[in-house]
Amino acid sequence: MPGTAPPEWTQIDLTSRRGGAGQRITAVILAVVGVAGFALSFRSLAPWWWEFALMAFGCAVIVLLAAGLWINAGTSVASTVALQETGAAVVLPVVAAFETSDESLRYQLQLRLPTVDEEFVVHACGDRRCVAAGRAAPDAELPVLLDAAHKTWGVVHDAQGS
Numbered sequence: 001m002p003g004t005a006p007p008e009w010t011q012i013d014l015t016s017r018r019g020g021a022g023q024r025i026t027a028v029i030l031a032v033v034g035v036a037g038f039a040l041s042f043r044s045l046a047p048w049w050w051e052f053a054l055m056a057f058g059c060a061v062i063v064l065l066a067a068g069l070w071i072n073a074g075t076s077v078a079s080t081v082a083l084q085e086t087g088a089a090v091v092l093p094v095v096a097a098f099e100t101s102d103e104s105l106r107y108q109l110q111l112r113l114p115t116v117d118e119e120f121v122v123h124a125c126g127d128r129r130c131v132a133a134g135r136a137a138p139d140a141e142l143p144v145l146l147d148a149a150h151k152t153w154g155v156v157h158d159a160q161g162s
C-alpha cells in the first residue's frame, strides 16, 4: 500500500515448551527459597525488628521475582505456540553481522526477509548456531518461523521449533 508505513516486524523469542517449563521450575524454587527464608528467619530475627524488616523485604522481593518469571514463561510460550501455528518455516540469508561486546548477545545478525520491498530484521543472539552464522556472514542462513499476516518472526534455535 503506497503512502502508509507498514507496521514493524515483531521478533518472537521462540521458547520451547521445555524451556518454559524450566523457567517455571526456577520460579517455583525461587518462591520456595523466599518463603522458607522468611519462615526460618522469623524466630531468630523476631526480637530485632530492623533486621527482621530487611529480611522480610528481601524475601518479598524474591517471591515477586519468582512470580514475574512464572508470568513471563507463560507469555513467551503462548506467543511461541501462536507463531508455530501460523508461521511458515523459511530460511533467511544473513546479509550482515556485527560482533558485539555483550557476552550474552555475541552477534547482531541482519536478516533479509522474503518480502517484495526488501525488508530487514535484526537478531541479536549468543546462541552457538547464530554465532556460527555471524562468523560465516554474508554466506550464512538461519532457519526462521515467519508469519507475514501478523508480522512476527523468530529464529529457530533447535529442532523442537520446527
Ligand SMILES: [Zn+2]
Pocket (backbone or CB within 6 Å): 123, 124, 125, 126, 127, 130, 155, 157
Ligand atoms: Zn539466535
